[in-house]
Amino acid sequence: MKVMGGALHDDTAEDRTNWLVVTSQRYERASTLVTSNLPFEEWIEVFSS
DSSP states (O other): OEEETTEEEOOOHHHHHHHHHHHHHHTTTSOOOOOOSSOGGGHHHHHOO
């Protein structure tokens, strides 16, 4: 994943998997803040696969 202009951009399925691994490892151990300019209903398109 790339951060461009403060925005996160997915490149590949591997990038999405790596992001999932990192957030899963943080689960119940640390706070994680995710922001987006997408409506919540459209997140499934970003996080699907």
